[in-house]
Amino acid sequence: MQRALLELLFVGVVGAVLGCWIVLYELAYSAESLAHALFPGLVAAALLGLPLLLGAAGGVLGAAAAIALTTRLPGIGRDVAVAVVVTTLFGLGVLLALTPASPPGLDGLLFGDLLGVTRSDLAASGALAALCLAALAALHRPLLATGFDRGSARSLGARPLLVDLGLLGLVAAAIVVGVQGLGNLLVLAALIGPAATARLAARRVPAMMLVGTAVAGGCALGGLYLSYYADVAAGAAVAGSTVCVYGAALSVARARPGARRRSRRPGRSRPSPAS
Numbered sequence: 001m002q003r004a005l006l007e008l009l010f011v012g013v014v015g016a017v018l019g020c021w022i023v024l025y026e027l028a029y030s031a032e033s034l035a036h037a038l039f040p041g042l043v044a045a046a047l048l049g050l051p052l053l054l055g056a057a058g059g060v061l062g063a064a065a066a067i068a069l070t071t072r073l074p075g076i077g078r079d080v081a082v083a084v085v086v087t088t089l090f091g092l093g094v095l096l097a098l099t100p101a102s103p104p105g106l107d108g109l110l111f112g113d114l115l116g117v118t119r120s121d122l123a124a125s126g127a128l129a130a131l132c133l134a135a136l137a138a139l140h141r142p143l144l145a146t147g148f149d150r151g152s153a154r155s156l157g158a159r160p161l162l163v164d165l166g167l168l169g170l171v172a173a174a175i176v177v178g179v180q181g182l183g184n185l186l187v188l189a190a191l192i193g194p195a196a197t198a199r200l201a202a203r204r205v206p207a208m209m210l211v212g213t214a215v216a217g218g219c220a221l222g223g224l225y226l227s228y229y230a231d232v233a234a235g236a237a238v239a240g241s242t243v244c245v246y247g248a249a250l251s252v253a254r255a256r257p258g259a260r261r262r263s264r265r266p267g268r269s270r271p272s273p274a275s
Contacts, residue, residue, distance in 0.1 A: 004114045004181065004234060005224055006122055010129040011178040011190045012216025017136055018174050019195030020208045021167060024147050028196075032188050033086045034168065035175050037063035039093035039184050042109050042176070047102070052179070053128065056172045063089055093184075112183030112235040121180050128177050132170055139166055144205070186239045190216065193242035200246075200253040219245055 022031050041059020045052050063085060070081035097106040108116065117125075136143075142158040150160055171191070178187035198212035223238030230237070 001115070001224060001228070003117045003119070003122055005220060007114065007117045007125055007181040008190075008220035008224070008238060009217060010122075010125045011174075011181060011187070012194065012220050013213055014129045014132045014174050014177055015190040016194045016198070016212030016216045017133065017209050018170055019191045019193075020198065020205060020212060021136075021143055021147070022171065022191060023195045023199055024205075025167065027167070027171070028188075028192050030168075031171050031191060033082060034060065034063075034171055035184055035188055036090035036093075037086045038089075038172060038175065039109070040089050040096060042179060042184070043093045043096040043106060046106055046109060047096070052176045053173065056176050059089070060168070060172050108183065109179055110183050110185060111233075112179070112181055112186055114181040114234040114238070117181055125177050125180065128173060132173050132177065135166070135170055139163065139170075143167070182235045182239065186235050189239035189242045193239075193246050194219070197242075197246045197249045200249045215242075215245060 022028060038056045038059030041055040041057070041062065042052055043055075044050075044058070045055025066085045066089070067081050070076055070085055073081075076084075094110065096102065097110050142163045145152075145158040146160045146163045154160070174191060175184070175187055178190050182190060194212040194216040195208065197215045198208040198210075202208040202211050219241040220238055223241040224234060226232065226241065227234040227237040
């Protein structure tokens with residue numbers, strides 16, 4: 001239980017900070033598609049004894065190449081190409097992970113094994129989480145410039161294409177951090193849920209990150225206690241707690257005076273960046 005909590009804290013901190021950018025850049029569905037698309041790479045890396053991060057990188061590159069090739073087919077739009085490629089790759093990964101010839105334990109990549117996390121897993125997750133946070137700190141200003149004023153981002157020294165690629169790369173790394181504990185199917189709850197909840201309560205990016213981290217930590221602890229006393233799967237309990245907290249926060253936000261009036265204003269508002 002202690003190792004599971006520490007693993008969830010690694011995932012929660014990275015997910016809360018990175019999730020704020022995912023929410024602000026409106027990349028929630030893209031992050032989910034990326035998680036499913038790189039799943040065969042994770043399975044292949046586990047089968048070959050390679051680092052999961054290497055498998056994730058291979059999966060992302062393979063998915064990008066497949067989408068690019070599929071869009072060249074006559075009558076196939078980009079949305080259709082993404083849907084076909086992502087579902088095909090995810091199905092391939094499931095077949096590889098659940099085939100009788102595969103060694104035991106690969107199903108943990110799909111469903112997670114939060115209570116089976118080892119000290120070596122924690123060391124790898126902690127190191128990767130630290131690298132992700134360091135990269136996010138270095139990219140903070142370019143992310144702000146690109147996210148809030150993409151048209152003039154170049155004049156501020158930011159390159160939107162490189163920023164987008166870096167953000168997607170960090171999403172892939174964060175998925176690798178959380179896949180050991182939550183699995184490919186539930187890791188998105190840690191990336192999206194706390195940040196989406198924080199956006200309802202905070203208007204500035206640093207405040208969003210702090211609130212998201214607190215939400216992630218609280219849901220991790222509450223989910224583990226729920227798993228212990230209700231005898232349910234730990235990963236599912238944590239993900240379910242995150243969804244319930246978001247639902248409660250959304251209900252409170254909609255019940256505030258003036259919430260209905262603001263929701264009718266044209267356009268979409270975003271939290272203001274830190275000065």
